[in-house]
Amino acid sequence: MNKFLSRALNHNFHLTKIKRIDELSLECNILQRDYKKLVSMNNNQYRITLLSSKGFPECRQRIIRNKAFVLGLFIFIFLLYYQGLFINEIHIQGLEHLDENQIFDFLAGIGVSEGYKKVLSTDEIKSNLYHEYKDISWVGVSYTGNKLHIEIVEKVKAPEIIPMDIPCDIVAKKQGYIDNIITKNGTRVVPDDVFVNEGDLLVTGIVKKINASGDEEIKYVHALGEVYARTIYRFIILEEKIEYLKINTGKKDYGWNLKVGDTLFDTGKIFVGFDRYTRVSSKIFETMIPLPIALYCAEYSEIEIETRIKSQEEIEKSINNQVESIIKKNIPEDAKISNKDLMFSELGNIIKVEIMIEAIEDIGTERRIENI
Amino acid sequence: MAIDSDLMFDFSLNIPRIIISGKYAIIDNVKSIQSFTNQGIVIDTGKQYTVVNGENFILKNLNDDRIFLTGKIDSVEFFYGNKKGD
Numbered sequence: 171m172n173k174f175l176s177r178a179l180n181h182n183f184h185l186t187k188i189k190r191i192d193e194l195s196l197e198c199n200i201l202q203r204d205y206k207k208l209v210s211m212n213n214n215q216y217r218i219t220l221l222s223s224k225g226f227p228e229c230r231q232r233i234i235r236n237k238a239f240v241l242g243l244f245i246f247i248f249l250l251y252y253q254g255l256f257i258n259e260i261h262i263q264g265l266e267h268l269d270e271n272q273i274f275d276f277l278a279g280i281g282v283s284e285g286y287k288k289v290l291s292t293d294e295i296k297s298n299l300y301h302e303y304k305d306i307s308w309v310g311v312s313y314t315g316n317k318l319h320i321e322i323v324e325k326v327k328a329p330e331i332i333p334m335d336i337p338c339d340i341v342a343k344k345q346g347y348i349d350n351i352i353t354k355n356g357t358r359v360v361p362d363d364v365f366v367n368e369g370d371l372l373v374t375g376i377v378k379k380i381n382a383s384g385d386e387e388i389k390y391v392h393a394l395g396e397v398y399a400r401t402i403y404r405f406i407i408l409e410e411k412i413e414y415l416k417i418n419t420g421k422k423d424y425g426w427n428l429k430v431g432d433t434l435f436d437t438g439k440i441f442v443g444f445d446r447y448t449r450v451s452s453k454i455f456e457t458m459i460p461l462p463i464a465l466y467c468a469e470y471s472e473i474e475i476e477t478r479i480k481s482q483e484e485i486e487k488s489i490n491n492q493v494e495s496i497i498k499k500n501i502p503e504d505a506k507i508s509n510k511d512l513m514f515s516e517l518g519n520i521i522k523v524e525i526m527i528e529a530i531e532d533i534g535t536e537r538r539i540e541n542i
Numbered sequence: 543m544a545i546d547s548d549l550m551f552d553f554s555l556n557i558p559r560i561i562i563s564g565k566y567a568i569i570d571n572v573k574s575i576q577s578f579t580n581q582g583i584v585i586d587t588g589k590q591y592t593v594v595n596g597e598n599f600i601l602k603n604l605n606d607d608r609i610f611l612t613g614k615i616d617s618v619e620f621f622y623g624n625k626k627g628d
Contacts, residue, residue: 176574176586179604188601190580198601 171196174216183208202227249461255287258316258458266324268303273322276302282318295320316458332536337390340373342366343535346399356393366533372397375539390539397534400508403501407492407523409485411516412477416448419472427451427466436468444472489523497527505531556588560618567594567611567618575609583611591621 171194178185188198200208202225209218233240260277262270274283280298281289290298292311299309299322310321332338340356348364356373360366375393378386421444425437438449451466480488493512501507509528514521559570569585569592576584576591580599585592599613 172575172577175578175601175604176576179572179574179607179609182606183604185604186602188578188604190578190599196578198604 178208181207181211197221250457253458253461254316256316256458257282257284257286257288257318258462260284260318260320262320262322264322264324268305268322268324273299273303273320288313330536332392332538334392336392337375337539338392338536339371339375339539340393340395340397340534341537342368342370342372342397342399342533344368344401344533346401346531346533348372349398349400349530351398352396354394354396355391356395358395366399372534393536395534396532398530399533401505401529401531401533403525403527403529405493405496405500405525405527407489407496407525409489409492409521409523411480411485411519411521413480415476415478416473417476418448419474421472423447423470423472425468425470427468429462429464429466431462438468438470442470444470446473446475447471448473485521489521493523493525496525501527501529502531505529558585558587558590558592558620560592560594562615562618565612565614567615569594569609569611570607572607572609580613583609585609589622593619593621595619 171190174196175185175188183204184201185204186199188196190196202223205220212218260274260283262273265273276299277283277295278286280295281287282295292313295311295318296309299306299311299320305325306322307325308321308323310319312319345365345367348360348362348366350362351358351360351372353373356375357377359371359374366372373393373395375391377389377391379389381387423438423442423444425441427437428435436449438447447470449468449470451468454465454467456462456464489512497507507527507529509526511526513524513526515524516522556571556573561568569587571587572585573588574586576586578584578599578601581597582593582595583599583601585594594611594615595617596613596615599611601609602612603610
């Protein structure tokens with residue numbers, strides 16, 4: 171063995187990880203070219219056993235031996251690349267007034283739709299949207315894999331400001347009982363406590379005067395004033411008296427979910443013996459169009475449903491929170507709440523709260539006088 | 543290190559040169575390996591024999607008159623055998 175090592179040293183064989191196994195054998199790594207030389211120089215002095223081989227030549231041999239596997243791998247890579255050329259999903263955010271379906275139709279018209287090839291760049295999609303929809307102030311388009319994200323910010327229409335030299339009326343922009351009208355210019359046409367509908371004339375810009383000769387003279391002015399009215403808001407809140415609690419029993423089971431297109435195959439429905447459970451899935455892999463397949467590993471946790479009757483305080487707190495959020499959402503900031511009525515009624519397990527809010531707000535808006 | 547001793551260090555071809563650091567030893571000017579076991583290695587460096595004793599020895603690399611030895615190193619001994627030039 172020692173002679174073998176000295177010989178390897180003298181012949182410049184590149185040996186690594188030399189480990190003495192016993193008196194007569196040792197184990198080492200050797201380069202393939204040195205191995206061939208070693209075998210040719212051996213002359214039956216040593217018994218050489220090839221335990222394993224690694225590296226590029228071995229890998230090449232393995233590839234040649236497993237042609238079908240390599241072909242399959244190439245087909246898989248090609249399919250992966252090919253499906254990356256398609257749009258799998260389009261997600262539009264930020265729409266307020268524009269119709270989402272209309273935008274989807276428009277996008278399909280320019281060749282951007284689910285299942286279509288990615289023919290247009292993000293900049294081209296942007297410019298098409300800007301060109302088609304004049305009410306868009308900003309568009310953000312980005313691809314995340316096969317998913318197309320479109321973020322739209324719509325223009326906010328500024329209220330029409332009528333110049334002071336143009337005659338106009340003040341009309342009601344919503345229903346309400348007139349509380350007080352402060353007329354700065356023009357003629358008031360409705361008394362207090364009268365109910366007015368949207369569009370009703372409140373202060374007119376047509377001022378009639380009797381001139382010095384006793385004739386009626388009509389003058390058109392820009393009506394100015396503040397019209398305060400009591401507006402009524404009605405809301406209904408439903409609150410459950412019983413709270414349902416999901417109690418985890420601690421029992422768990424595992425299964426697989428296979429999603430092909432929109433169809434989900436859940437092994438949990440067959441093999442998991444829990445009556446009620448929650449499922450947490452983690453994605454193993456997902457492919458896109460043309461073969462939309464997704465595999466998930468799912469953890470099923472058994473739960474028991476327990477009911478608890480809410481206390482009076484909890485119900486009141488919850489209703490108050492809901493009322494506050496409704497007021498914040500539906501009543502203008504400049505409106506002053508003058509009255510708030512809450513009517514409670516019980517419908518079995520549900521408490522129904524009818525809320526009537528009376529607010530005082532300025533309901534006047536300017537409107538041009540058309541037939542001058 | 544003075545220049546002459548520095549040159550002596552670099553061009554001393556037939557005397558042992560060992561660098562030991564923890565569990566690793568690099569031995570230069572190796573002419574032949576006289577014995578190698580898990581517990582020791584005897585190296586002929588030309589003018590001397592160098593013996594490294596220890597446990598679990600593995601020769602990590604053997605190339606160009608140099609060996610790279612790993613394992614628990616206990617001692618290093620030098621023997622002047624009956625060699626030419628001694």
